[in-house]
Amino acid sequence: MRQVAVASGGLTRFTKNDLSLETLMVSSVKQIFEKTENLEQKDIDVVLISTNANDKYLANIVSELCGISPKIAHSIESLCNSGTNCIVSAYSYILSGLAKTALVIGAEKTNSPGLVLEWDKSRGQYKHPIYWSSMFTSAHMRKFGTTSEDLAYVSAKNHRNALDNPYAYFDREYSLQEITESKNLTENVRLLDCSMSCDGSAAVLLTSSDIATKFTDRPVWITGIGQKSTSAGFTKNDDLTSMKSTAYSASDAYQMSGRKPTDVDVAELHDAFSICEIIELEDLGFVSKGQGSSYVHQLYDSHDRRINPRGGLIGAGHPLGATGIAQTVEICQQLQGNAKKRQVDGAKVGLVHNMSAAATSSTVMILES
Amino acid sequence: MRQVAVASGGLTRFTKNDLSLETLMVSSVKQIFEKTENLEQKDIDVVLISTNANDKYLANIVSELCGISPKIAHSIESLCNSGTNCIVSAYSYILSGLAKTALVIGAEKTNSPGLVLEWDKSRGQYKHPIYWSSMFTSAHMRKFGTTSEDLAYVSAKNHRNALDNPYAYFDREYSLQEITESKNLTENVRLLDCSMSCDGSAAVLLTSSDIATKFTDRPVWITGIGQKSTSAGFTKNDDLTSMKSTAYSASDAYQMSGRKPTDVDVAELHDAFSICEIIELEDLGFVSKGQGSSYVHQLYDSHDRRINPRGGLIGAGHPLGATGIAQTVEICQQLQGNAKKRQVDGAKVGLVHNMSAAATSSTVMILES
Structure with a gap:
């Protein structure tokens, strides 16, 4: 292939x-x-x-x-x-x-018109992404005991990774305390848990x-591709601890490439909000359901760059139409051994995960050197 | 194929x-x-x-x-x-x-935002399609002696063909005189020589x-495809009697399908304005350069439906994003023998020509039953 x-x-x-x-x-x-x-x-x-x-x-x-x-x-x-x-x-x-x-x-x-989701007539007043993010966060907290500090670990890790990305929006580290004490946008979404337009x-x-x-x-080489659109409105999702379109896309991409999650050396995940990376780690099969947070702690503590080495959307910024392409550029640099300070040693198999609108649609690609 | x-x-x-x-x-x-x-x-x-x-x-x-x-x-x-x-x-x-x-x-x-071409920063004030249409018309008149009456033949033929298309915008015939006496939008483009949004x-x-x-x-079956973008601004075209992207696309589509212009039994041409059909007949190879007008006279006089049987954009209307698809629906109905009163007898090979913005880009497809 x-x-x-x-x-x-x-x-x-x-x-x-x-x-x-x-x-x-x-x-x-x-x-x-x-x-x-x-x-x-x-x-x-x-x-x-x-x-x-x-x-x-x-x-x-x-x-x-x-x-x-x-x-x-x-x-x-x-x-x-x-x-x-x-x-x-x-x-x-x-x-x-x-x-x-x-x-x-x-x-x-x-000022992209893609930022406020006027398009989704099925979600009533929940037109801004922070609302779906907040509902995913509540659901994951309720089911798996995820905490605000768990979310902060995602943000702290990705801001730190972004320090070595010369194209990133952010160029400073944030402590866990700074993140958990940043402005509350909803009852459980804080400013520093959001990607920046x-x-x-x-x-x-x-x-x-x-x-x-x-x-x-x-x-x-692009060896695996999976894409899925489940709906337009996220309110059709009956389990907000999971991103069905992501799980479906991952399954197709793994099957097409003959790879499995443990084969992936480095991955770009669509962390529009901190909760997204935690759920995606689970739905992409890197850890089992409910284990996303503890895996992020582990990555943070060991300075492991394999997930979102360029800083993710949270650290690098999120210019919507450019994001999936920038993720792909990063994985290519990693697989070509060109990622400089961000390099994950010996990376041969990479994964790109890019999604839209509360994961009502997702793309997963497997790339190999 | x-x-x-x-x-x-x-x-x-x-x-x-x-x-x-x-x-x-x-x-x-x-x-x-x-x-x-x-x-x-x-x-x-x-x-x-x-x-x-x-x-x-x-x-x-x-x-x-x-x-x-x-x-x-x-x-x-x-x-x-x-x-x-x-x-x-x-x-x-x-x-x-x-x-x-x-x-x-x-x-x-x-109210489509595609109608006024704010996008084209290279064409200055010529943002509305009637201006490029007018310049193509002048050039063709100068080089080949094309007349206002020649243009009117295109419009009269296509309005007449549209009478048998139950989905068409127009539902009446227009005489050559009505067309040549319709409102002047520029010195040589009349209202009834324009397709209708x-x-x-x-x-x-x-x-x-x-x-x-x-x-x-x-x-x-889609047996031939040709596409070409020559530029964004039509002012880059150094010969306004020809649509280069159309000629290029046609050449690729004929080559891919192994067909030639004389094999085509029925065709949908992008007649955004009357002058377009005349130039396209030439650039698609149905007639040699300068012979487009006399061919249209011939089609009109013999009630031959092979070019724009559903009435073209001039007779059927031009809802921009739907047009190329509606053209394809028509050719499929013709090749399936389902075109009712519009049927071109024994049609086996069809062509769809669809273009944008003064033919700065074109698509040609060959379809076969």
Whole structure:
């Protein structure tokens, strides 16, 4: 199943700035062209744009700004997992034979219309993600005795990991006490347990196996893919201690790749809020249900970087359309041995988990060097 | 190359109404479920949404409204050819093995933000499509002696064809005189030479070859695909008598299918304006350059329906995100012998041409029964 490779990735700093969406996108693409030997604009068959912005025809605009005239070009939107939806689409264009290469570009501005969920007519007034996060937190606390301090461990670990990520939004550590004493947004969600909306872009270049080595001597293969949409409204979920779309996607991705959770050396998890990482560790099969918190304690205490080495969404920031792509860039750098201070030694198998809207949809990808 | 089939299609009337985008989408999907024997919600692996609307997470919302929990679900936007971008994406998901079936759903409302092209920063004040249409018209008139009456023949033919399309926006014929005397929007573009923005939806069900006959005894195969984006701004086009992205896409689609223009029995052309059909007839290779107008006269005089049998965008209306899908539904009905009064006798090979923004991007698909 070594048929489609990620050859290269590009990033901008995740921050708050006045740069336009197009400028951010061109910046991450520029990094790919600078880093990728032999890559010319005429090599690009597909340009897919991941964003929640309302701008139209962005794939053509950004292509023109980059001097690219692709065959296939369009924007893809699925809220917070737009990025991995784009990557999986690019994978299928290459595997179908319609393309040899695809450039996947994500970007978002802090004023993204994807942030307040006006779209979900089934959830009444619960339009802001903190509400679903709060309900997941309550449910997990009730069933498994999870505490505010457990949540703080996720945040402390991911802020600390982000210190070694030069593109991260945050650049300081937070103590457990600072986190548990940060502003209460709901009765159980604190400000420092939330990912931060910000401006940023990420891009990856995918290629078919027959030309991958033209562009890199260390291709990273996409060996497993799982995706699932369970609903639009999270209130259809009858057990808020679990993310069904994530469990389903993980099962498919493991099966396709022939890998199991214990084979995974390094993983990017979609920690939109601290509770998410705890639940996802369980639903991705890294630990059994109810063991997520104690596993995070263990990672924190031993300075183990295998989960969210770049700092996750909590430490690195969450520019919606760029997130799934930035996660993929990180796992590729890890599997290529390029992750510098963030490097997980000997990482060969990586996992990307990206989800939207209270995990009503999820993507899981297995990548291998 | 008979690997991906269109099994079924659904439409709403193209009109102006107060129905929501979601209601329009569910209506065209409902028609597919009513018409398609053995189809159950659990059969659907992919839901792709084609629209220029700003609503987010529509693929999940519409899936939930339809009782579908797909693996892959997102929205795709590329202005007026969003629909065929979706269909080609669905094709590649099926051919890559990630999916067996895909539901492609397009819809638009008259207030679509895709209508005024704020996006194109390279074209200055020429934000409305009538301006590029006018410049194409001037160029073609200058080079080939095309007249206002020639344009009127396109409009008269397509309005007449639309009379037999129960889903069309227009339901009356217009004389050549009425058309040439209709309101001048620019010095050479008249109101009745323009397609009409409207509300509407169209949907198609695609399946892999191994299960196509579960859903239809007359599968229509996608045998050729060509897509090209030349730029974002039409002002980069140095010859406005030609649509380069269309010629390029046609060449790829013919090559992939092993077909040539003379093999095509029936075609849907993207006649956003009358001049478009004339230029496209030339760039798709149906006639040589400069012969588009006389061919339209011939089609009109002989009541030949082979070009735009449902009335084209000019007769049927142009709800942007639905258009490419509605074109595909028409060609499928023609190839299945289901087109009733619009039927082109013995049609075996069909072509869909769908383009965006002054043909800065185009899609051409060859379909065969």
